[in-house]
Amino acid sequence: MTVLSATPLAAIDYPALARRSRRRDLAFAVGGIIVMLVAMAMLASLVIDLAADGLPRLSWDFLTSFPSRRPARAGILSAWVGTSLVMLVTAVIAVPLGIAAAVYLEEYAPRNWLSDVIEINVTNLAGVPSIIYGLLALGLFVYGLGLGETILTAGLVLALLILPVIIVATREALRSIPQEVREAAAGLGADRWQTVRMFLIPAARPGILTGTIVGLSRAIGETAPVITIGALTFIAFLPQSPIGPEFPFLNFHWLMEPFTVLPIQMFNWISRPQVAFHANAAAAGIVLIAMTLLMNGLAIFVRYHARRALR
């Protein structure tokens, strides 16, 4: 701006100035696009590298075999079964708890110090490194409560880990519902709980769904907290099936069984010196990345459609 005051206005070559400005803008925009392409190229090379190393190993046998000392015969059966069961526990705990906490904070919480404490606490929890949750689980669940290194412990710790994600997503969804909906519900004679149950939760469903999917996809990939609780890495058996042949057709023994999950299996294979195991790791990585990318894609899709439906 100093340039302007130093030169008499009439002496400025405006077309040249405009051209120069446009050139600089363009140069910066090109720089921005290059950075973007670099980031995308990193993602692409990551996926291509994994695919090149792991695709030859990926087969039906790989999905249906137990881990083995011989790399060519090893598979991820116990890992993906473990991941599914742990995710089941995580979802059953984190989703209702997260939605309930969000509803309280958004629709009920009075403006007082207690609400502020809860509020700040949720924000801070989202920033706690995942391995700290692992230490919490080790001290509290594994030894304190004596739950051991089981599917239940892993499901619990991952549930706590993704709780902030679900709370934040649900709150955003509730906040975006127009105030008129609440007023109309009250006008029809609904009390607050009826408003929540009949109008707000249904309207917030896409947002809640998105948050749940994003949270679960994060939980699937989490390795550190599950290592910290001491999950075994060589599991050549499956937990008991949750669905039994006789009445009541459900059993919960599997909750208290040792397990392994996909990211731990992958970590275990990466840490071995033999190259053949690295191919197994890459193949497990493909399965893992496919699961998380699919879930994230699904979340983006749900959100996009919900936004379109609102217009």
Added chain:
Amino acid sequence: MTAHSTRLAPPPGISPGFLARRRLVGLAARAILFVAASASVFVTASIVYVLLSESLDFFRTVPIVDFLTDTEWTPVFARPHFGILPLLSGTVTVAAIALLVAIPLGTMLAIYLSEFAPTKVRETVKPALELLEGVPTVVYGYFALLFVTPLLQRFIPGLATFNMLAPGMVMGIMILPYVVSVSEDAMRAVPKALREGAYALGANRLQAAFRVIVPSALSGITAAYVLGMSRAVGETMVVAIAAGQNPNLTFNPLHGAATITAYIVQISLGDLPYGSLAYQTIFAAGLTLFVLTLAFNVAGFALRRRFREAY
């Protein structure tokens, strides 16, 4: 919502019993929701309790001065040393490399997305960046150890197999989406009037971006850096896989060095008896990590809030 608390005679056709039941259900729902919201406070409290109680036991054996000043970390040796400094140097070095990658790239990309990019590009790039954020960290670890390190070794002959450079760079790419999204939010939140004022004074986009938008959003952008730093410090799997497991008091990125998180993973993989001194070390290390990230998070959120209050 005072309408709910005033007791009018029920309208014809509605039994007083229904209203009484509804009141009870409403109160019960409120209580349950409150308990769910308080659960998050309980999580924080138990994290602090577990870390503190185990660390206190540890500091009864190892003086806290030794912990903070000793330059060796050899907890399982015959003559053990418990100095956190080597683990801290590894943590800080890797995080610094990550920030050296993420800050310039992230800021540039954020400015491009916020000030230059057409809406369509922004709407496409932001979800794509979110996908990048969804990749499990163990996969990034694989990438750092088996792709980036061999690639770098072609250009840097003295690079060790386990080094801090490759995981640092990969971590930079990993936190890039987060840095971009927080700082882009900050820039987009700058009031339109400021932007338009700059244009009215004859600024081109580049001048508006660097002389008006970035200074106005500075505390928000700083928050993005600080929160990114917190993530880099707490990140586990990339360093546990690719940075080596030897505590090493060095800031040389070409060497390997264990970070706090990598040490916790390493100890958790072994079979340490509950209550032993080595078992307690991971809680002391975890407490250090928790304090570090908490400081970053509090600073980051304070900066962010100050920025929001300014507008």
